[in-house]
Structure formats: C-alpha cells, structure tokens
Amino acid sequence: MDGFTYNNIFETKGIEYLAIIAFFLILVPFWVLLNRQVKISKQIEKALGILTSSVLKVPQGLFFSRLHTWTHLEKSGVAKVGMDDLLLHITGEVSFNKLIEPGEKVSKGDLMAEINHKGKNLKIYSPISGEVIEANPLLSKRPEILNEDPYLKGWMYKIKPTSWMADTNSYFLAEEASDWSRQELERFKDFLSSSMGKYSPDNANVILQDGGEICDQPLSELPDEVWQDFQKDFLSSKTLCHNANCFRNRE
Amino acid sequence: MNDQILPIGKDNDGKSIPKFLWSELKPRGKWLTPFNIISIPVICIGLVIIVIRFWKGLGAVTNLSQEVPWGLWIGFDVVTGVAFAGGAYVVTFMVYILNQQKYHSIVRVTVLNGFLAYVFYAGALLLDLGRPWNVINPIIGNNFGTSSVLFLVAWHFMLYMIAELIEFSPAIAEWLGARGARKILSGLTIGAVIFGITLSTLHQSGLGALYLMAKDKIHPLWYSEFIPILFLASSVFAGLSMVIFEGTISHKVFFDQISEKNHKAQEGIVHGLAKICAGAMFAYFFLQLLVFIHDKNWQYLNTPMGYWFLMEMIGFVILPMMLYFYSYRTNNQLLIRIAAILTMLGVILNRLNVTVIGFRWDAAVRYVPTIMEIVVTMTVIFIEIWVFRWIINRMPVLRESPEWAKKEN
Numbered sequence A: 001m002d003g004f005t006y007n008n009i010f011e012t013k014g015i016e017y018l019a020i021i022a023f024f025l026i027l028v029p030f031w032v033l034l035n036r037q038v039k040i041s042k043q044i045e046k047a048l049g050i051l052t053s054s055v056l057k058v059p060q061g062l063f064f065s066r067l068h069t070w071t072h073l074e075k076s077g078v079a080k081v082g083m084d085d086l087l088l089h090i091t092g093e094v095s096f097n098k099l100i101e102p103g104e105k106v107s108k109g110d111l112m113a114e115i116n117h118k119g120k121n122l123k124i125y126s127p128i129s130g131e132v133i134e135a136n137p138l139l140s141k142r143p144e145i146l147n148e149d150p151y152l153k154g155w156m157y158k159i160k161p162t163s164w165m166a167d168t169n170s171y172f173l174a175e176e177a178s179d180w181s182r183q184e185l186e187r188f189k190d191f192l193s194s195s196m197g198k199y200s201p202d203n204a205n206v207i208l209q210d211g212g213e214i215c216d217q218p219l220s221e222l223p224d225e226v227w228q229d230f231q232k233d234f235l236s237s238k239t240l241c242h243n244a245n246c247f248r249n250r251e
Numbered sequence B: 001m002n003d004q005i006l007p008i009g010k011d012n013d014g015k016s017i018p019k020f021l022w023s024e025l026k027p028r029g030k031w032l033t034p035f036n037i038i039s040i041p042v043i044c045i046g047l048v049i050i051v052i053r054f055w056k057g058l059g060a061v062t063n064l065s066q067e068v069p070w071g072l073w074i075g076f077d078v079v080t081g082v083a084f085a086g087g088a089y090v091v092t093f094m095v096y097i098l099n100q101q102k103y104h105s106i107v108r109v110t111v112l113n114g115f116l117a118y119v120f121y122a123g124a125l126l127l128d129l130g131r132p133w134n135v136i137n138p139i140i141g142n143n144f145g146t147s148s149v150l151f152l153v154a155w156h157f158m159l160y161m162i163a164e165l166i167e168f169s170p171a172i173a174e175w176l177g178a179r180g181a182r183k184i185l186s187g188l189t190i191g192a193v194i195f196g197i198t199l200s201t202l203h204q205s206g207l208g209a210l211y212l213m214a215k216d217k218i219h220p221l222w223y224s225e226f227i228p229i230l231f232l233a234s235s236v237f238a239g240l241s242m243v244i245f246e247g248t249i250s251h252k253v254f255f256d257q258i259s260e261k262n263h264k265a266q267e268g269i270v271h272g273l274a275k276i277c278a279g280a281m282f283a284y285f286f287l288q289l290l291v292f293i294h295d296k297n298w299q300y301l302n303t304p305m306g307y308w309f310l311m312e313m314i315g316f317v318i319l320p321m322m323l324y325f326y327s328y329r330t331n332n333q334l335l336i337r338i339a340a341i342l343t344m345l346g347v348i349l350n351r352l353n354v355t356v357i358g359f360r361w362d363a364a365v366r367y368v369p370t371i372m373e374i375v376v377t378m379t380v381i382f383i384e385i386w387v388f389r390w391i392i393n394r395m396p397v398l399r400e401s402p403e404w405a406k407k408e409n
Helices: A013-035 A037-047 A085-091 A144-148 A164-168 A174-198 A201-205 A224-234 B017-024 B034-056 B072-084 B087-097 B101-128 B132-140 B149-176 B179-209 B227-253 B260-294 B304-330 B333-357 B371-394 B403-408
Strands: A069-073 A079-083 A095-098 A111-117 A120-125 A130-135 A157-161
Touching: A013 B260, A013 B304, A085 A144, A085 A174, A120 A224, A174 A224, B017 B149, B034 B371, B072 B101, B072 B179, B072 B227, B072 B333, B072 B371, B087 B101, B087 B179, B087 B227, B101 B132, B101 B149, B101 B227, B101 B260, B101 B371, B132 B149, B149 B179, B179 B227, B179 B403, B227 B260, B227 B333, B260 B304, B260 B333, B304 B333
Parallel strands: none
Antiparallel strands: A069 A079, A079 A157, A095 A111, A111 A120, A130 A157
C-alpha cells in the first residue's frame, strides 16, 4: 500500500463545472449541424432550379387525387381543396380563374378552376362532391401564393363534402402519396422527352437534362400544344380509366 | 482481392447432419491466395513459439519480467481486441432495443465477429498467464478470487461468449437444416441480447478496472480513477469503427454472397454509423478533458510523454471525430472509412498507452515486446480470420437465410 496522500478535489471543481457547461453549449450546435446534412442538399437543388423529388413538398396528412389536387377535411367538417406542389413546380407562376361560386353544388370531377400562364391554360377538376362554402380571396389579389404555399395559404376552395369517404377512397395518403409523387415526376420526364420529339426541336434548348434532372418550371416556356398534351395525360379522366372510383367523364 | 468464383454455400436440406458436416469440412477455393501465402507461414511459426512458451516458460519467448508482468499479449490482444469487439453490443442494442431495423443486415456478422474476438482473446489471455491451468478457478471455486477484478472479467467473458453463441446459433441451425432448433433458438435471441449488453457494459469497463491498482506504475496522464468509464465510452466508437472497417473488407471479399439489397444498404449503414461515432467521440473527448482537469495533468504536458498524449488526443480523437462529422454531413464514403481507420489506430494507441507504453514508463529497462510476441499476436489474429472465413463461406451470415427460415421470420 502506498502512503497516505491528500487529494483536494475542490481545487478544480470550478473549471470542471465550466467544462461541463461548455460541453452542453457546444453539444447543441454540434448536434444541429450534424443533422442538417439532409436539408442542405435540398436547398442546393432548389437554388440550382433543379426539379427532383427531394424538392417537392408532400405533406403527410392530405389526400392526393391522381389529377394533382389535394383535399383535407378540417375539424369543422369543411374540406379545403387545392393543387399539389408538383403541378405548380411544373407549370411555374400561374394566375387563377375561379369557375364556381360559393353556394353552388359541385360533383367530383366537375370543372372547378383554370390556371393560366401567358395565355396557356390548364383545367382543374374537383376532387370531391359537395357545396362550395368559400373561394380563397387571396388568390385573385396575390396569385403567387399558389406557387409559394400551395398547401396552406394557397388553398382554392372550401367545400362542405357530401360523400367524403366514397370520394377519397382511392386517394393517396402519406407514404403512398410521396411514392406516387416521385412516380409522377418520372412519368413527366418521359412525357417531356416524347413531347420534344413531337414538336419543333427548338424546344429542346429550354429543358436542361443535367444528369436526368429537369430544371424547375419546365412547362412555362413550352408552347400551348404541350400544355394541351399535359392536360390530356395528367389532368383529365384519361389518366383514371382503370380505377373503379374514376372521375366521371364530363368533357 | 478474391478472384476465385466460389460456389455460394448451401444449407443442409434433408441430409443427415453428420454427413453434411463431413462434406462441409472440405476446403473451398484456392489455397494460394495472397492472404493465405502470408498467414500460413506466420501461423506455423507462431504455433511453434506457443509450444515453446508452454514448454520453456514466458521468459523464453517474451520480455516480460517481475517489473512488467503484463505485456503485448494482454495489452493488445485482450484489452484492445475486446474494445473492438464492442461493436456487437452496440449494434444489437440499436437493432433489438432501439428497433433501428436499418442495421439489421449487419447484426449476424457483427455478433459473429464479437464471438470470435472474445473466444480468441480469452485464449490469448491464457498465453500470458503464468499458470494457465488455474484459469478455471474463478468458475469452479478452487479459490474463486472474488477480491480481484479478474474474477468479474472471467465470469463475464464466459457468460458473454455463451450469450453471443446463443445470439448466433440460429445461423448455425439454418446451416444444419435444424428447423425445430432454430425456432427455439430464435426465441432466445432477445434474452441473450439484453443479457449480452448488460454484461458488456461491465466487462468493457472491467478491463480498465484491472489497471486501477497500478496507480504508481502507469503514467499520470493515462492513469485516473476513471479509466473504466473511459474504456467503456471508447468501446462504443471502437466497435463501430471496426464494424465499418470489417464491413468494407467483407463486402469486397465476399461480394457474390451478399444480396443486391444488402449491397445497396451498405452505404446507408456506414453513413449512419459515422454519425453515432461522431457523437460518441465528442462525448469521450469531453470525458478525457474532465479527467485531465480533475487530475491537474497540465503539469505533465511539456514532457515527451505529454507530447505523446497530445498527439493521441488531437491526432487520434479530435481529428477522426471531425472527419466523421464532416464525412457524415457530405456523405463521403471514402472519408468515413479513413476516419474509421484513424479511430481504430487511436483506440489501439490509447489502450497500449495505458497497458504497455505508459506502464512503467520510468523503468530503467523499458519493456519492448520481442519479435516472437508480435508473431504470436499475429498468429492469434490470423487464425481468427481463418475461422471467420470458414464460417462465412458456409453459414448464412452474409448470404440470405434459406427460404424456410425467411418464412418463419
């Protein structure tokens, strides 16, 4: 056994406490920075204007229809409807024409709005049936809200649904919606390549195929014929032909 | 590295087990691979040296003495080897307790590694004991030795090897085609996992506790009452770095066994492990800092040993930690692997500093291991790799389980 030694542990207590406080102070930014890696690559893609599935917002509580509209039943019993982020990223900045008024009754598949970009139109169909309670007043004053915040401030109509369960039965929710969104983006890329072949080759300049990623707002500079094709392939009852809960063909 | 096309191992289906085992004993693949060419002579020489060690005694092959009774075999094989086997308890904790199924595909191979590590390093411990036949005493009671930390270490090693064997046994059952046995053994898995994790925390720190009694013999920069806690904390990232390192090699060597899905998952797994290592090393660094302040060790910094200590802390703790941090953020697989290697070197350095380099650093005649000690150390490691390769080439560890087992899952 060695001789008795006296170790005064209190001498260093002050610095030790400071070291522990420093540890926690540094730990917080350390952990935050460590976990930020996912967000940064998304921001870079956005900054470069590249449209990939990681840039798309797919909120997990909303029902998505195959025609790129979403619907969300609020606690008050009234449902909000709007357009999804993918559609608005594809078209670019659009203005909004409302075609139904509060008080009107609308059925699933009825024409409810048009979006317009430099004279090119796309028709938007209602995802649910019910009575229109309100149209979003902000959209006529500030149509850019549609593109900035399509899920919260950019809602189109408030509708009191009459057959919510039946209407939304076949819609996508949560994980399925994210997967479907990714698939639609791929389908859109194929659509672009076949469109390029169909129409004048000049249009090829606008779409930058950088390693397979298309640049943001690809439809905005393309001619009306491509918009009409897009309407047929992505936003009409033609896309729903094999589903029992199809939109009825109102055209 | 492995340019031979080995037929992928098949599990027993219907054949009698003794016949199956006999057929599995046949060697597979070429004999003259680069690894074999290096390892076979080393193993042969090492076995000869081991025979001499038991015949003529420790002094005939080592530089151990009364002053320095524990040398390279304990310092490197036992203490460092067990630290690297810590990957098993961390990965099983993440998969079975935290339910992070992302790492499920590496559980079997990590548990196998851990099991083999403990078996071989407990074996290496036998080499260093003056009277190795007494190793059974803590178990059978011929003077248990309860006042020694070694009592705890002996029991823990034995129980932990049993627990890991139980965790790994479903793979053996699948290999032998024993469906009933597999069902029973799978049911025991979660119990064995919990038992194993509990044991690990104590014996990882227990190996550090072995050195608590050597207060005057270990340099103050490495001796403290907190050695056990520091050993436990560092075993987390030591084990995970070993998992990354060994996983990289296994994926190249046993390429054709691994399914497409697991190949693709490898990057994500390595990426996730890097994050955990970064966090663990951050905490470990601050623990070291606290111990440093508590023992007022700044007085030793301006000495050769002090510089050595600073090199260990800065070059092999802070640097790999920042490398892990950066490579996790940028998802750079190469940098993660470099960080893993640096971390492993740092753990080896730390353990050797406590057990060999900092141990009796002031002796008139410093202990330096003989070439024979180094050869025996390499022998132990090479034999372990041979056994590992034998098992991987036959049992469903890296390759998929047989269909009947997958259905049961």
